[in-house]
Amino acid sequence: MSNVKNLAEVPVTIGGTTIQPGTTVNFHRWLVLQHSDSAHALLAAKLIEVIDEEAPKAASKKKSTTDGV
Secondary structure, eight states, rough: OOEEEEEEEOEEETTEEOTTTTTEEEEEHHHHTSSEEEEEEEETTTOOEEESSOOOOOOOOOOOSSSSO
């Protein structure tokens, strides 16, 4: 999940979602949408900014309570 802010003076569209100028939209599927042509072009032109990008959570490992004895 990531927040994407529109830095442009015009609305921009990514994955069918339009972001108005100066506003921020939360994308639940940003890990997929970031690879789209529109996202690449907007990021390269610095017309959008990704805020609070969350890395995929790693599976938690259970800690052993024994010392292997």
